Amino acid sequence: QVQLVESGGGLVQAGGSLRLSCTAFGRTFSSYAMGWFRQAPGKEREFVAAINWTGDTTYYADSVKGRITISRDNAKNRVYQQMNSLKPEDTAVYYCAGRPNSGRTFVSDYEYPYWGQGTQVTVSS
Numbered sequence: 001q002v003q004l005v006e007s008g009g010g011l012v013q014a015g016g017s018l019r020l021s022c023t024a025f026g027r028t029f030s031s032y033a034m035g036w037f038r039q040a041p042g043k044e045r046e047f048v049a050a051i052n053w054t055g056d057t058t059y060y061a062d063s064v065k066g067r068i069t070i071s072r073d074n075a076k077n078r079v080y081q082q083m084n085s086l087k088p089e090d091t092a093v094y095y096c097a098g099r100p101n102s103g104r105t106f107v108s109d110y111e112y113p114y115w116g117q118g119t120q121v122t123v124s125s
Helices: none
Strands: 001-007 011-012 019-027 034-039 046-049 059-060 070-072 078-083 092-099 119-124
Touching: 001 070, 001 092, 019 034, 019 092, 019 119, 034 070, 034 078, 046 070, 046 078, 059 070
Parallel strands: 011 119
Antiparallel strands: 001 019, 019 078, 034 046, 034 092, 046 059, 070 078, 092 119
16 A cells, blocks of 8 residues: 655746656555546546656646656655646646556556545646
8 A cells, every 4th residue: 555645736827837746655656557637626637647667658648748747766756747838727636646566557547546635736827
């Protein structure tokens, strides 16, 4: 089992950048596939990005391709999401999610049993 804690959210102007971090507390983080999801007010939670356990395979939602990069540092038990060229429509609570013993990426929220508490990202126009 793993506990996930996100950080790095905040308020940024359109066109700006933020780097989200997700720290995993548990001994087997390196075997987890990880993902980032977001939920805007009044909307359903949506997939943003995913990375496999080694970090050599990533997958992105079309809406964020070219602007968001997911990465991981297994030695630090962290996964990151670098967000550039932010838009007001990126405003949401961002969640990291983990799935153990998984060598590929996953894009559906029901495929992840472990979730963080979320971090708010607000992009002003």
